[in-house]
Amino acid sequence: MPLIGFHTDAFNSSYWSFDQCLEWARRNGLSRIECGAIDGVSWIHGLGYQPHVALWEDPLLLRRKMDSMGIQFSQIDAAFPLSRPEGATLGVEYILHTLRWAKLAGIPCVDTTDDRSAPAGMTEREALDHMRRIYRQVVPVAEAYGIIINIEPHGYFTTRPKFMEEMLSFVDSPFLRMNMDTGNTFIAGQDPVGFLERFKHKVSHVHIKDVSESLAAASRGELTGIAVSHCAIGDGVNADNIRKCVTTLLDSGFDGVFSIECEGQGGPMIERSLQWVRQIC
Numbered sequence: 512m513p514l515i516g517f518h519t520d521a522f523n524s525s526y527w528s529f530d531q532c533l534e535w536a537r538r539n540g541l542s543r544i545e546c547g548a549i550d551g552v553s554w555i556h557g558l559g560y561q562p563h564v565a566l567w568e569d570p571l572l573l574r575r576k577m578d579s580m581g582i583q584f585s586q587i588d589a590a591f592p593l594s595r596p597e598g599a600t601l602g603v604e605y606i607l608h609t610l611r612w613a614k615l616a617g618i619p620c621v622d623t624t625d626d627r628s629a630p631a632g633m634t635e636r637e638a639l640d641h642m643r644r645i646y647r648q649v650v651p652v653a654e655a656y657g658i659i660i661n662i663e664p665h666g667y668f669t670t671r672p673k674f675m676e677e678m679l680s681f682v683d684s685p686f687l688r689m690n691m692d693t694g695n696t697f698i699a700g701q702d703p704v705g706f707l708e709r710f711k712h713k714v715s716h717v718h719i720k721d722v723s724e725s726l727a728a729a730s731r732g733e734l735t736g737i738a739v740s741h742c743a744i745g746d747g748v749n750a751d752n753i754r755k756c757v758t759t760l761l762d763s764g765f766d767g768v769f770s771i772e773c774e775g776q777g778g779p780m781i782e783r784s785l786q787w788v789r790q791i792c
Contacts, residue, residue, distance in 0.1 A: 513761065515785070515792055516543030516585045516768045518718070519562035520739050521775035528559035535778065536582050539785060543585040544577075545770045548609045566608055570616035584618040585768035586661065586690070586716050592626035593645050594638050594668060606649045606660070614656045620716050621658055622690050625666035627735045639668065639677060646681040653686045659715050661690035664706070665736035670699035672709055679713050689713040691760075693753050694720025694740055694772065700732035703752040704759065711763050717756075719788055720772045721747035740773040743780050745787035757791050 519532040527535075529546060536544050547563040555561045564573065564587070577583060589609035591602040602623075609621050630638050646660070653660045668674040679689060691714045696703040707714070722731075723742040727749075740747065757769065769792055775781040 513766055513792060514543050514585070514768045515771065515788055516541055516545055517771040517773075517781065517785070518588075518739070519544065519546040521771070521773055521781045522562045522777075523738075525775060525777045526555075526560040527562045529562050529564055530559075532562045533577065533580060533582055537580050539782065541785075542582055543768050543770070544582055545584065545586045545588070545768075547588040547590075548605070548612070550605050550608050566612045570612050574616050584613075584616060585770055586620040586622055587613055587616075587618050588622045590622050590624045590663065590665070592666060593623060593642050594625035594630050594666065596630060596633075596641070598645055599641065603645055603648055607652060610649070610652055610656050610658055613658055619659060620661050620688075620690070621653070622661045622663050622716070624663045624736075625668045627666050629667045635668075635674075639674065642668070642678065643681045646678070646687065650682040650684050650687050654684060657686075659686050659688050661688050661716055663690040663718070664692050664695050664699070664701075667735055670696060670701060670735045672701070672706060675710065679710065688715040690716045690718060691756070692718040692720060692736070692772075693749060693756050694718065694722055695736040697722050697749045697752060698727070698731055698737055699735045703749065704755045707756050707759055711759060711765075714760065714765065714767070716767050717760065717765075717769050718772045719744060719753060719757075719769050719784075720749070721745065721753065721784075722749045723747050738772070740784070743787070744771060744773050744784035746783075754791050761792075 549565040721740040
């Protein structure tokens with residue numbers, strides 16, 4: 512049975528800590544949470560103003576605390592834009608470090624993606640071959656740890672179905688799958704329902720994200736992704752697509768997590784979003 516969770520990006524603008532996000536999840540009856548991985552520490556994180564986790568934190572102790580609250584990770588982001596040249600160095604190490612930490616923290620999926628624009632100085636074929644080498648390096652490690660590496664539609668390549676199809680076949684492995692994002696596919700000018708229909712057999716995790724009417728009018732087809740929905744989910748122009756995507760997934764037997772990505776406004780907006788998502792899931 513699918514579950515509902517949320518991404519702690521919702522509370523970036525509120526400068527919440529990860530612990531505050533855990534408390535919000537418990538108050539709202541959510542058992543799944545998703546956040547970003549910080550490979551190191553930073554002052555803003557250390558002072559409690561960033562709702563993500565540092566890979567220098569102890570994953571077993573955090574897992575113990577979360578277990579006591581009845582909350583588990585659904586996924587962790589290691590989404591360095593791999594299409595950039597430094598994807599082969601910074602991106603690979605970021606993913607590998609996150610995989611090791613995720614194993615101890617009991618996290619089933621690690622999210623990855625590309626950059627919003629094609630890399631300068633590379634042809635599309637060169638960039639795809641560059642990313643192929645990266646995934647062929649990290650997926651065998653993910654297999655060893657029993658963790659799924661997801662590719663999220665968020666950039667120049669991943670929001671274009673022909674490229675996503677090729678990327679999902681970079682490695683013949685059940686551990687290379689897709690994180691569907693309803694908002695990114697829409698803002699990139701795609702039909703989210705058609706996009707999902709093409710790849711539904713590869714989906715292991717889902718981002719539920721709406722798009723406001725004003726943002727769609729100004730930027731659809733110009734952007735390849737947005738961090739969060741800036742309107743309550745269900746209030747935007749992508750609501751019907753979200754309903755259809757959820758129905759498609761449920762009809763196909765999807766039993767993963769629908770993770771809400773919405774600006775929280777300290778709680779009220781994401782709480783309205785949660786009510787709406789619960790009605791359709």
